[in-house]
Amino acid sequence: MTAARLIINEIKGYHRFLKFLMVLVGLGALASLVRFIFGLGVTTNLNDTYPWGLWISFDVVTAVPLAAGAFTLGAITHCFHIKKLEPLVRPAIVTGFLGYSLVSVGLLLDLGQPQRCWHTMVFWNPHSPMFEVSMCIMAYTTVLFLEFLSPVCERFGYHLPLRVLRTLEMPLVVAAAAISTLHQSSLGTFFLIAVDKLHSLWYNPLLPLLFWISAIFSGLSIIILEATMTHKWLGQEDESELLETLARIIPWVIGVYILVKAYALFFLSQGPFFDRPGMVALFAVETIAGVFVPFFMFMRKKVRTDNRLRAIAAGLLIFGLVLNRFNVSMYGMIHDGQVYIPSLVETLVTVGIIAAEILFFVLIAKYFPIFEHHPETVDYSIPDHFRKIEKEHGEHGKVGSEA
Amino acid sequence: MNSDLKEFNSAAAFLIDMTKCTGCRGCQVACKQWNQLKGEKTRFFNGEGYQNPPSMSEYTFTRIKFRDYQKNGQNEFAFYKEMCMHCNEPACASVCPVGAFKKTKEGPVVYDAKRCIGCRFCMVACPFGVPKYEWSKAFPLVRKCTGCYSRIREGLKPACATACPSAITYGPRAEMLKEAERRIAARPERYLKKIYGKEEAGGTSVIYLTALPFDELGFKQVTKRSLPSYTWQALRLVPGIFLTVGGSLSLLSWFTHRKERLKKEEEQRQASSHKAKEENQ
Numbered sequence: 001m002t003a004a005r006l007i008i009n010e011i012k013g014y015h016r017f018l019k020f021l022m023v024l025v026g027l028g029a030l031a032s033l034v035r036f037i038f039g040l041g042v043t044t045n046l047n048d049t050y051p052w053g054l055w056i057s058f059d060v061v062t063a064v065p066l067a068a069g070a071f072t073l074g075a076i077t078h079c080f081h082i083k084k085l086e087p088l089v090r091p092a093i094v095t096g097f098l099g100y101s102l103v104s105v106g107l108l109l110d111l112g113q114p115q116r117c118w119h120t121m122v123f124w125n126p127h128s129p130m131f132e133v134s135m136c137i138m139a140y141t142t143v144l145f146l147e148f149l150s151p152v153c154e155r156f157g158y159h160l161p162l163r164v165l166r167t168l169e170m171p172l173v174v175a176a177a178a179i180s181t182l183h184q185s186s187l188g189t190f191f192l193i194a195v196d197k198l199h200s201l202w203y204n205p206l207l208p209l210l211f212w213i214s215a216i217f218s219g220l221s222i223i224i225l226e227a228t229m230t231h232k233w234l235g236q237e238d239e240s241e242l243l244e245t246l247a248r249i250i251p252w253v254i255g256v257y258i259l260v261k262a263y264a265l266f267f268l269s270q271g272p273f274f275d276r277p278g279m280v281a282l283f284a285v286e287t288i289a290g291v292f293v294p295f296f297m298f299m300r301k302k303v304r305t306d307n308r309l310r311a312i313a314a315g316l317l318i319f320g321l322v323l324n325r326f327n328v329s330m331y332g333m334i335h336d337g338q339v340y341i342p343s344l345v346e347t348l349v350t351v352g353i354i355a356a357e358i359l360f361f362v363l364i365a366k367y368f369p370i371f372e373h374h375p376e377t378v379d380y381s382i383p384d385h386f387r388k389i390e391k392e393h394g395e396h397g398k399v400g401s402e403a
Numbered sequence: 404m405n406s407d408l409k410e411f412n413s414a415a416a417f418l419i420d421m422t423k424c425t426g427c428r429g430c431q432v433a434c435k436q437w438n439q440l441k442g443e444k445t446r447f448f449n450g451e452g453y454q455n456p457p458s459m460s461e462y463t464f465t466r467i468k469f470r471d472y473q474k475n476g477q478n479e480f481a482f483y484k485e486m487c488m489h490c491n492e493p494a495c496a497s498v499c500p501v502g503a504f505k506k507t508k509e510g511p512v513v514y515d516a517k518r519c520i521g522c523r524f525c526m527v528a529c530p531f532g533v534p535k536y537e538w539s540k541a542f543p544l545v546r547k548c549t550g551c552y553s554r555i556r557e558g559l560k561p562a563c564a565t566a567c568p569s570a571i572t573y574g575p576r577a578e579m580l581k582e583a584e585r586r587i588a589a590r591p592e593r594y595l596k597k598i599y600g601k602e603e604a605g606g607t608s609v610i611y612l613t614a615l616p617f618d619e620l621g622f623k624q625v626t627k628r629s630l631p632s633y634t635w636q637a638l639r640l641v642p643g644i645f646l647t648v649g650g651s652l653s654l655l656s657w658f659t660h661r662k663e664r665l666k667k668e669e670e671q672r673q674a675s676s677h678k679a680k681e682e683n684q
Contacts, residue, residue, distance in 0.1 A: 041538025048460065048535050051526035079652045081659035112521020112536070112543040119520050123501040129634055130524045131500035132641060170656055178649035182641055189637045193494055193528040195626050208637045333527075 021359040028352010031345045032109050040112060043345040049335055052110075054342035058350050059106025061187055062325040064137075065211070066318070067099025068219030069226075070144060071180035074173040076249070085242055090151060090370045091230070091361075092223050097144040098360050102353045104141060107134075109349060129189040136183030143176050151368045184215040191328055199332040200271035201283045204264040207328070213260060217253040218321040220246050221294075221314035228311040234362065236371045240307055247304040250317070254295045261287075282327050290320015411491045414510035415555065416576035416608040417564060418583055421620070422593055424482040424570040426467055430563035434465045437551060437562035459485055461537045464548040465563055468621055481613070483620045484570070486563070487512065487533045487548035488600060489608035490630070495525035495534055497631030503545075510576070510608045511550025519544050530604055530625045550608070576608060583612055605629025 011019070035043045046053045069092040077085040108114045120134045146168065153162045188211030191198050224243050230236040265273075274280055297303045297313035304310060330340070342350075364370060435442065440462045445455040454469045456462075465486040472479050493512045496504035503518040504525060514534075525534045525545060537543035551561035559565070564573040572579060580601060587594045599617050600610035603625045613620060 037541070039539070039541035040543060041536075041540070047538060048458070048526065048532075051523035051536060075652060079656040079659070081656070081663065110522075112523070113519060114521075115542075116518075116520045119501045119518060123503075123518055125497075125500055125502040127497045127631060127635060127638065128500045128502075128524070129638060130498060130522055132638065134500055170660075174649055174652045174656065177652050178645050181648045182645055185637070185644075186641075189634050190524075190527075192633045192637060193498055193630055195628075195630065195633055196530055196624055197527075205633075205636065 018359060018362060021355045021362075024355035025352050025359060028349050028355065031348035031352065035109060035345055035349070040110075043343060045340055045343040045346065047338075047340075049338050050340040052329065053340055054330075054346045054350055055106050055110040057326050057329040058322075059110070059353055060103055061190075061329045062322050063099055063103050063106065063353075064187060065184060065215035065218050065321060065325070066222055067096045067103070068180060068184060068215040069223045070096025070147070070219070071140075071176040072216050072219045073223060073246075074147075075177040078170060078173045079177070082245070085245065087237075087239060087371070088223055088227060088242055088246075091226060091365070092219075093144060093147045094151075094361060094364050094370055095222065095226060095357075097141070097148045098357050098364075100137060100141040100144055102357055103137060106349075106353060107137075129186045129193075132186045133183045133190070136179050136186070140176065140179045140183065143172050143179065147172055147176070151370055155368045180215075181212060185209060185212040187211050188328075194333065197333050198328065199276070199279050199334060200269050201265075201273055201279055202324075202328045202332045203271075204268045206260060206264040206268060209260060210257065210264065213253060213257045214321055214324065217250050217257065218318055220250050220253070221317040221321075224314040225311055225318065228307055228314075230365070230371070231307075234365060236365075240305075243310060244304050247298055247310055247313075250314075251295055251298040254291060254298070254317070258291065258295065279327075279332065282323070282331055286320055286323045286327060290316060290323055294320070410508060411606065411608075412577040412580075413575050414508060414608065415573060416489075416510060416579045416610060417486075417561070418572040418574075418579040419484050419609065419611050420570050420572070420583075420586065421482055421484070421611060421613040421615075424467070424484065425568070426469065426480065426482045427568065428467050429566040429568065430484060430571065431463070431466050433562040433566035434548070435463070437554070438464060438549070440464065459533070459535055461535050461539065461546045464546070470615065470620055472615065472619070481615045481620055483611075483613070483622070484563075486609060487550065488531050488604065489548075489550050490604045491606040491608070492604075492629035492631050494528040494530060494604070494630035497634065498524045498528040500524070507552060509552070509555050511552045511555065513549055513552050514545060514547060516544050521545075528630065530630060531623060576610075579610060583610060586612060602627045605632075 011022075031043075040046060044053060044055075073085065073089055073092045076082055077089050108117060111117060120131060121138075125131050146165065150162065150165050150169075153159075153165065185208035188208035191203070191207055192205065194203070224246055227236075227239045227243055231238050294313040294317040297309065297316070302309065303313055434440070443456045443460065443462050445457070447453070447455065454467060456466060459466055465484060468483040468485055470481040470483070472481060489506075489510060489512045491506070493504060493506055495514075496502070496506060496512065499519075500522060501518045501520055503515045504512055505515070506512050521543060523534075523536060523545070526532075526536065534545045534547045536545060551559075551563075554561060560573050564571045572582065580598065583598045583601075587596060587598075593614060595613055595616065597617065598610050598612065599622055600607040605628060611617075611622075618624060
């Protein structure tokens with residue numbers, strides 16, 4: 001009783017925006033309940049012509065690259081050892097963990113037989129990209145969970161698990177990068193089977209590679225956008241200098257993307273490009289507004305150093321990615337004249353998932369040391385209750401700091 | 404691969420000669436009866452032509468499509484039986500994460516409903532648009548033509564082939580192909596010089612002969628390559644990529660961390676020697 005009252009009092013103190021998000025999450029949960037009671041056919045606008053709709057296009061195909069910040073930044077910071085980027089890693093991991101957990105929720109909602117999701121672990125079919133992606137997503141969500149445990153243990157002062165987690169840190173970072181490479185690209189492999197269905201502006205054998213590269217720059221863009229927003233609205237430290245470093249990396253990645261895309265378009269694609277004006281328009285918006293404009297923006301020092309312009313460029317890049325994933329998974333699929341518009345239930349669930357992502361991020365940032373994890377201000381050493389390290393190594397009590 | 408193809412060609416196949424189809428839809432009815440499928444409420448003149456129901460669905464595994472056309476100023480009819488093509492290398496079987504689809508050695512591609520998790524990737528993958536979903540149910544499954552596997556195992560012909568008075572011939576695929584070629588050669592004025600299903604999607608166990616151009620009848624343009632090879636060319640790289648990325652990143656981080664450790668040790672050594680010097684003095 002008192003616990004409930006404590007929680008209610010705590011929630012009463014939240015900002016109005018957070019309360020609004022809570023309402024959205026509640027509506028989303030209600031909508032998913034409706035979906036389970038009445039079934040996919042009644043509550044969604046999916047049909048035999050459009051077996052995959054908004055949930056696959058957004059909650060899975062788009063949300064996975066948007067959560068790619070964790071593995072890219074982890075690899076850049078720890079493997080290439082650019083230590084100053086460290087303060088950005090934890091928020092990225094939290095975003096990634098939340099993103100992937102909600103991807104799993106989205107996938108479960110979309111399955112016709114969600115109670116059988118464990119079948120993928122028992123009945124293997126290594127020829128299926130879906131099998132590969134589901135295994136990777138399960139593995140990677142576990143990795144992200146373990147990485148996320150560090151701030152949780154710090155918060156509650158569990159020193160022993162912390163020590164284990166510290167030794168696991170590097171293997172986890174490497175595993176994260178390797179697993180992510182696989183499933184980010186395999187999301188592109190999904191559509192390689194849609195040979196005569198996906199429009200040739202998007203269908204080419206390099207689709208998996210393109211998906212992987214675009215996941216890298218969109219993951220980095222999300223970090224820029226997120227850090228800018230947390231600075232502005234959550235009153236966190238200004239990380240402009242670090243974001244500038246990221247903004248210097250991004251145009252290189254986009255450059256590679258443009259080269260690969262051009263090569264795939266001109267040498268590997270088959271079939272007509274200009275047969276449907278709607279597709280050409282979508283493609284033009286995606287590449288011009290979503291790739292070239294941010295590319296040239298990030299090339300300019302003025303944009304990289306300006307908080308606002310940098311965030312706008314990152315936003316454009318994310319817009320381009322979202323449009324690209326929708327083009328590949330929804331608009332670009334060739335159909336016989338029927339139109340698919342997501343139903344109310346589908347929309348509410350997706351809106352709820354986005355709201356949950358923001359809400360949980362803010363709440364986690366509020367209660368756990370996500371942003372305080374700055375190497376200069378926080379003592380990296382493991383508080384040692386057994387004094388073992390100190391006894392053995394004398395004054396070098398900070399052995400754990402390197403792990 | 405080649406031995407597979409041999410087995411595939413000796414397995415049973417449907418030869419559907421659309422010039423001999425009278426549009427009686429006996430196959431449609433026989434299919435419903437054998438598979439105990441519910442009738443669908445339909446309206447006449449619903450959509451193009453006389454075909455009913457408007458499309459294949461969870462209740463309709465096969466149906467006759469109708470086409471009205473003019474030849475030498477005369478009105479003519481053409482029919483097309485729509486059903487699962489039972490590909491040699493089925494896209495549905497390759498993309499299913501739990502392996503619910505299987506190409507049997509007898510010919511049909513069968514679906515194990517107990518494994519299915521309902522991801523509907525088979526529906527996205529199938530170039531012929533065959534697998535349909537039980538949209539009416541809360542926990543839906545995929546439905547499609549089974550090639551009457553239950554009948555074939557007992558030595559019977561599929562229900563539609565049994566019911567058909569004229570157009571469907573059922574037997575080993577190699578023989579069916581030979582028969583199709585014989586018919587085309589014997590009456591070249593009657594047939595279009597093409598056997599649909601011979602090479603489509605890497606070869607199917609349902610092959611068609613017709614008088615009208617195939618795309619006009621509503622046949623889909625389908626690649627000649629087997630569908631699974633499109634995704635496999637990327638998926639086969641998975642273990643290699645995993646090891647390459649994991650290995651190179653491990654090496655890289657080992658080097659960068661070693662560099663830093665050495666630097667730190669060097670600093671400590673200098674500091675301690677400095678300290679020792681001071682103490683000596």
